[in-house]
Amino acid sequence: MSGYNKIINQSGTGAEKKTKGHWWMTVAPLYGFTILFVALPILYLIILSFLTRAQTWGVVNQFTLENYARIVKPVYLNTFKESFQLAILTTITTLLVGYPFGYFMARLPRKQKSFMMLLVVIPFWTSALMRMYGWIIIFRSNGILDKILMGLKITEKPLKLLYSYPAVLVGMIYSLLPFMILSVYSSTDKMDWSLVEAARDLGATRLKAFLTVTVKMTLPGILSGIVLVFIPSMGLFFIADILGGGKVMLVGNLIQNQLQSGRDWPFAAALSVVLMIFTSIMIWLYRKLSGVKDLEGLL
Amino acid sequence: MKKGRIRCSAIYQAVLLALMYLPIVVVVVYSFHASKSTIRWQGWSLDWYRKLAGNRGLLEALKNSLILAGLSSGAAGVIGTLGAVGMARVNWKSKGAVEYISTLPIMIPEIILGMVFMAFFAAMGLPFGMVTLVLGHTSFCIPYVFMMVKSSLVGLDKSLGEAAKDLGASEVRVFFDITLPLIMPAVLSGMLLAFAMSLDDVVISIFVTGARTNTLPIRIYTQLKSGVTPEINALCTIMLAVTFVIVGLSRMLGKKAPARG
Secondary structure, X not given: OHHHHHHHHHOOOHHHHHHHHHOHHHHHHHHHHHHHHHHHHHHHHHHHOOOEEOOOOXXXXXXXXHHHHHHOOHHHHHHXXXXXXXXXXXXXXXXXXXXXXXXXHHOOOHHHHHHHHHHHHHXXXXXXXXXXXXXXXXXXXXXXXXXXXXXXXXXXOOOOOOOOHHHHHHHHHHHHHHHHHHHHHHHHHOOOHHHHHHHHHOOOOHHHHHHHHHHHHOHHHHHHHHHHHHHHHHHOHHHHHHHHOOOOOOHHHHHHHHHXXXXXXXXXXXXXXXXXXXXXXXXXXXXXXXXXXXXXXXX | OHHHHHHHHHHHHHHHHHHHHHHHHHHHHHHOEOOOOOOOOOOEXXXXXXXXXXXXXXXXXXXXXXXXXXXXXXXXXXXXXHHHHHHOOOOOOOHHHHHHHHHHHHHOOHHHHHHHHHHHHHHHOOOOOHHHHHHHHHHHHHHHHHHHHHHHHHOOOHHHHHHHHHOOOOHHHHHHHHHHHHHHHHHHHHHHHHHHHHHHOOHHXXXXXXXXXXXXXXXXXXXXXXXXXXXXXXXHHHHHHHHHHHHHHHHHHHHHOOOXX
């Protein structure tokens, strides 16, 4: 944002004002597309969530709060609860595993740093489904993991890990870990190390200096990582589907079911609106807490 | 003491990286497997690559995916670049709001975006297929290009454009002769990112595709739920190789991008 202001302030000359008339043409496509295909559809979804489902097929234009009332039913509330639990578990684990990685990465010499970045980014760019398929082969009964564990005499029988809660958790953590690593990395990289040195000079132990200075200064990265992991983990229905075999039900799966088999679009819309509100609250909290406008390490 | 600490961190990073690459390696290795079974290893072969060449459904899906990614990242390239350049100039009140809304597609969970489009396109009466796919994908491709170009504009030397204008160049001429060449690396790396994202997208595609248009991720997804043939492994391996090239290209371009403010 500061960049914009800089440019605008610098360009307030007379010549600029004369030509200003034409700049609307460059932003017109963005405005048009955003209003027509982002704002309008989202608005429609919100309206849809207040409409009544038709007896057989489609939607009746009749206002109702029924869709929202249904969410509070124990069956659906439970799905929200389970989704939250999985999302929180995923977020905590990625933070614990990813923080040291991102931190160490930022402390590497320059050349190694960019190489390490490449290594982290590549799995991220390969097909998510392909990586899930890899986990299927690993987790499958009598698959690679079972072979190794049974070979080492750690377990006697196949573990039957595929289509279980732990498998879904591993899939989630695995898919979202790079977000956490890159977020932590980007804020550690920007850190002013002289502050840590100052704390050490003043007699703080290494641990204390880390907890009081480093953690505080990398907080924007931590928070951004939490947002970037938590939000998608509520909706990644295909991971729960593929690795959980229908045993793990997330809000995402519920929405998909309502849309494709249940054919209850208004209810699915209401679920989406609730999820969207959660998302907005998280992003708002993030901005309040970190004071940063863009998410750290998003690109 | 210090050395020991560094070694510990190196081991940690190596272990985590190994775990990150494990599923990918597994898929690649089994693409060269002589048998369909993944239970017992039965030797190497190139059979699945040969079978892939004859699998018309799979290749058709790949073609659709490439067309889709090309069209959406192309459209996003134009809309996002023009938008970012223009947004830096106009001083409208609505600017902040539109910019915020335009980045929503990559901020909200994918499933919601998919649902939003499905409901909207159905209400509009658009036939589900390539058109709806391109519209949906363009929406989440734009933010990548927009953000890349926006950050490269911050570091841009304004005096070049002003010098050209003083010498009598029109605004359009300045854009094509000065601004665009300077931000081109950012435009291209944003578009490549968008291309990769579109190529990999399952969630939004599932919601906005028609019964007759298959994209590759949709096809893989349906197979993963019913039963996989190792032709998928072979295809994934080829696509991995392509990804390496794309990531490499994007990084080379990214390095040439003007210094970020």
